[in-house]
Each structure stands twice: as C-alpha cells, then as structure tokens.
Amino acid sequence: SLVGIAMVLAASTVSAQSDEEAIAGAPLQDQSPSMDERMIEDIKLQPLNWQLGLTFMVTNPQDSLRRALMELESPSVGFGFGLSVAYSFDPIPVVVGGEVGVNFFGGTTREYKHSVPGFGQDTLSYTTMNLPIPVIFHARFQPNLFTWVHPYVEGDVGFMLLSSSLSTERRTTLGVMDQDDKTESGASWLYGGGVGLMVKFADIITLPSTLQRVLVDVRFRYLM
Numbered sequence: 001s002l003v004g005i006a007m008v009l010a011a012s013t014v015s016a017q018s019d020e021e022a023i024a025g026a027p028l029q030d031q032s033p034s035m036d037e038r039m040i041e042d043i044k045l046q047p048l049n050w051q052l053g054l055t056f057m058v059t060n061p062q063d064s065l066r067r068a069l070m071e072l073e074s075p076s077v078g079f080g081f082g083l084s085v086a087y088s089f090d091p092i093p094v095v096v097g098g099e100v101g102v103n104f105f106g107g108t109t110r111e112y113k114h115s116v117p118g119f120g121q122d123t124l125s126y127t128t129m130n131l132p133i134p135v136i137f138h139a140r141f142q143p144n145l146f147t148w149v150h151p152y153v154e155g156d157v158g159f160m161l162l163s164s165s166l167s168t169e170r171r172t173t174l175g176v177m178d179q180d181d182k183t184e185s186g187a188s189w190l191y192g193g194g195v196g197l198m199v200k201f202a203d204i205i206t207l208p209s210t211l212q213r214v215l216v217d218v219r220f221r222y223l224m
Contacts, residue, residue, distance in 0.1 A: 043211050044147055044203055047090040051097065053217060055082040059103045059132065072128050073110065078103040086138075093143040095152070098136060105130040120173035126166060133161040136190060136223075142198075147213075150198035156221060158190045194221035 059078040061069060069076045086097025111125040135158045142152035163185040170178040196219035204212040 039207070040205060043205055043209065046211050047088075048211065048213060049088050049090065051084075051086040051088060051095070053084040053086075053099070055084055055099065055101065055217075056080075057082055057101050057103060069105070069130065072108065072130075074108045074128050074130055075106045078105040078130075078132065080104055082134075086140075088142070090144055093141055095138075095140040095142045097138055098158075099138075100135045101133065103132045103134070105132070123171045124168070125171070126168045129165045131163045133163075134190065134223075135159055135161070138194075147203075148200045150200075150215065152196050152198070154194050154196070156190065156192050156194060156223060159187050160190050161185065161187050190223045192221060192223035194219055196220065 057078075057080045059080065061076060061078075066076050080101050080103035082099050082101030084097060084099030086095050088095045107127055107129045109125060109127045111123055113121055113123045115121055136156050137158050138154045138156045140152040140154040142150055144150055163183065165181065165183040167181045168179070196217060198215045198217045201214045201216050204214065
C-alpha cells in the first residue's frame with residue numbers, strides 16, 4: 001500500500017554551546033553596545049547540532065490501504081502527533097534523524113436491526129478502530145541559508161505498526177445476548193522520500209555563549 005504523510009507545523013528546537021574561551025573578555029557592563037551586537041551576531045552563526053521536534057501529522061492513505069479502510073467504512077484520513085530527534089553536521093548540510101508518531105483514524109460504528117419472532121427487535125452493532133504507528137529514519141540534504149531558512153530533501157526508511165480492532169454486540173429486548181472483541185496487529189516496511197522547509201521563528205540567546213533556535217517546519221512525504 002502507498003501512504004502519503006504530510007508533516008505540518010513541527011516546532012523544532014536546536015541548541016549549541018560555543019567555546020567560552022573564544023568570547024572571554026571584559027564584564028558586560030564595561031562593553032559598548034556595538035561589542036554586544038557583534039557578540040550576539042557571532043553567537044547566531046554557531047553550528048547547531050541537535051534538533052528536537054514535536055509534530056502534527058495528517059496521513060492520507062493510498063491504493064490498497066485506502067480501499068481496505070473504505071470497505072470497512074472507516075475514516076480514510078488520519079491525524080496524529082509525533083516526536084523527532086535529529087543531528088545536524090552543520091556547516092556540512094547533512095542531517096540524520098528519526099521520529100515516531102501515532103495516527104488516529106477514529107472509530108466507526110454500524111448497526112443492523114431486524115425483528116425476531118419471540119424476541120422483539122434484534123440489533124447487531126459493530127465498531128472498528130485503526131491505529132497506525134509509523135517509525136521513520138531520515139537522511140537530509142539541508143543547507144543553512146543565513147540562519148533563517150533551511151530547505152531540504154530527504155530519503156526515508158522505517159516501518160509502520162498497524163493495530164486494528166473489531167467489537168461486535170448483539171442485543172434484543174431481553175438485553176445483550178452476545179458480545180465479542182478482536183484485535184489484530186501487523187507491521188510493514190516503509191521507504192520513500194520527502195521535501196520540506198524550516199523557517200526560523202526565534203533565536204533564544206543567553207550570554208555569554210548559549211544559543212537555542214525555534215523553527216517552524218512544513219514537510220511533505222510520500223512513503224511506500
């Protein structure tokens with residue numbers, strides 16, 4: 001099956017620590033404003049290695065997976081959240097990392113009713129629930145453009161855990177006559193690619209040497 005995953009509005013934070021000896025000098029109160037400004041600009045240019053992101057995901061299944069969901073009359077688009085960790089080799093424009101997410105396709109309940117002599121109305125109801133959990137590793141070519149814009153292309157590999165549950169219940173005027181719950185799970189390999197754009201939202205600088213950066217990341221992936 002083909003699964004298209006769009007990762008949107010992932011707030012990523014990257015941090016780094018510069019060499020304090022490189023910026024050692026007079027106390028701040030003895031420095032001129034121009035010296036402070038130059039120090040801040042130098043801190044902004046520090047390589048930032050570790051990246052941590054929280055992600056909101058929209059999943060749009062394709063082909064056989066989409067047909068299977070539609071046959072169950074289950075929602076064919078899922079929404080979820082994820083956590084990502086990556087390492088940047090800045091100033092080399094290469095980033096490697098991974099993430100895990102949980103997608104919710106919601107539950108679907110259907111009821112069928114008919115009359116049974118001596119028992120009144122017989123009602124059969126069933127509820128389905130699907131829960132995909134993707135685990136994806138990526139390698140990106142991601143240049144740093146003036147610390148503000150970080151476009152990238154990536155290759156992805158990983159796997160997806162899929163849990164599906166079915167609950168059935170038969171009721172009559174006498175009460176619940178029969179009830180059954182069944183859950184099945186499986187895993188499949190994933191591979192594909194994507195493109196994205198990270199844009200700086202804010203720099204958080206703590207003098208004399210600490211820099212953190214918050215970015216907004218919009219990403220589109222196509223996974224087989």
